[in-house]
Amino acid sequence: METGYHFSHKHILSLEDLSSADISFILQTADSFKEISTRSIKKVPTLRGKTVINLFFEPSTRTRLSFEIAAKRMSADTFNIASSTSSTTKGETLVDTALNLMAMNPDIIIIRHSFSGAAQLLTEHIETSVINAGDGTHEHPSQGLLDLMTVMEKKGRIEGLKVAIIGDIAHSRVAHSNIIGFTKMGASVCVAGPGTMMPPAVEKLGATRCNSVHEAVADADVVMALRIQKERQDDSLIPSLREYAKYFGINRSVIDLAKKDVLIMHPGPLNRGVEIDSEIADDPRSVILDQVTNGVAIRMALLYLLMGGD
Amino acid sequence: MSTLAAPASKNNKSMILLNGRIIDPANGIDGVGHLLVVQGKISAVFLNGEEPDLPDEVDRIDLAGKWVVPGLIDMHVHLREPGEEYKETIASGTRAAAAGGFTGVACMPNTRPVNDSYSITSLILAQAAEGSARVYPVGSISKGGEGKILAEYGEMRKAGVVALSDDGMPVVDSQLLRRGLEYAADYNLLVISHSEELALSKNGAMNEGYNSTRLGLRGIPGIAESIMIYRDLAVAECTGRPIHIAHISTRESVSLIRRAKAKGSLVTAETAPHYFSLTDEAVGNYDSRAKMNPPLRTADDVMAIKEGLKDGTIDAIATDHAPHSVLEKDVEFARAANGIIGLETAVPLTMNLLRNGDIDSGRMVELLSLNPARILGVEGGTLSPGTVADITVIDPDLEFVYSVDKIVSKSKNSPFIDWDLKGKAVLTLMAGEITWSDLH
């Protein structure tokens, strides 16, 4: 790292908040932690005595598990709290929950919530460091970082690459974080999908909006398919999953338009046969499982950096 | 009980406001002079160096450097009583009104229960009799504000409503709106429309655009407002009845109303200070104090609102004062209640328009007093001798920080907190009685 750099964030709420220097530093730190996961005893004492709370208001086995493994490998004590955010539950407010948790003196709270801005709201009421593990349709910074790490690892660079993100851009926090992250690191990001799933002014986030999947994928170095939420059919954003798969799914003929050494990515869990064909998900160029592995390393790095390691 | 019987002066004494700049556009007056109040009424205005010969017992208030204007009237507030007294009461809301320079407020009917009846209107007016400002209740267009069947306009009129609105929600059923306009004519009641196409605004949390994308919030496009205004204008035109469009926020809304007025439609319109003072940038990082409906729009919309205020397309500035407690505001942004308080910031925010040359002081008085009085058909709006002495004195140069501890309203949900503001009502008189004074 260039001299004078200092990681100075108390929370990880979004990639919008991080500079390219921050991102590079996190990726380097994660890289150094990756080795721990390959040891026979996958544990270092770095965060011994620290308390990490996983506060998940949305069911998500994968992300929660990834954070939990990351914390445990650093020897932190972890606690999982699952809650519901259904608007009909007239229960404790998020702020009340946060204040209650604060009283238990945790060191880091990792929050996943179905409302955009929930992680930000938490930081306004408590002193603890907060990691946003996905808030509504806003951001999912650790996912963006693990995607950057995966591409960096495979391609050796981010700058100058063409990254195509296909699917429901408007309602995907993964897409949002990736557009910001890849753009900040010098890649060009092209997005495509049904018109109903394109957010207004997406260009201002740094992405190029393509008129077709073909245009977005042409000569791409990275193709990322987003998970289609089945509920979007009820929102009248697409008529059917069948039609979506046919016109917006990533299949052999689409992937053939990309560079020969394209990386195929997906944040998971997969809807095989909808946004991505099975044979493409299992293609040798698919790095979907590397994404999962790197997820642990990125989350270890974030926990470490927020605890003042540097 | 009639609204016109609201607090008459118990004061037989006389008072003279000396050396203020008297701004009374209804009478074409803008000049330094004196204004004599006797027994709660404006008795005489002395201009051009004319000096009255007054007995010693007349109270003298020197207002050199200050503006003397007809009492301000806010034609769109939510006083929350009955039903949500933890947010605001008629007492606290009218106190906030007086502090902001308002002598009259029209309160929207979306209380709990909704004001759709003689009894609720009577209750509001009974509470208001002790208040610090005149309260003009607005009754609901439909029973329960549910948009299904007409409410009892005759009974509400008898109890004292001055207008009708289902504010908070649009009247979705065009036939019901038409019937409402037709039936309101029998009681000479104005219909006020909250214009919103719900299919387009559904689940929206802020203006649709870059900022909604940046924050991952569902957007509300500008057309959710203008499409419904177009519908409202068409329905009103078909009935030949006047309609008043509440809280307009977009360029397209301004131009639709401008066009309708040019054609001779009996439309009037209001906007709120936040729509000419802020853009959707104010949402920042999920600041729910910048959440209201319609939402804050773009810089271009702000410009169009200012043009509308200047050229007469927009008739009134109303605050849409909407108190909410932390219970409704300190939650996830998309879940937070819509609305901000506005009574105490309307004057300085409007004076920003003056200082920027968008409007002049006479126009300001029209927007905040004369036009609301005329549109609602209530007293006030002028300083004509013989009329009730509802008077606001503004110190145009008074600078202050709008800090939470200074807020008179029971709720503190304002995006203007800690702003440096300039221009403030320093004396408010209702029927010659002081309802607010910052003078001493």
Ligand SMILES: [Zn+2]
């Ligand atoms: Zn309204």
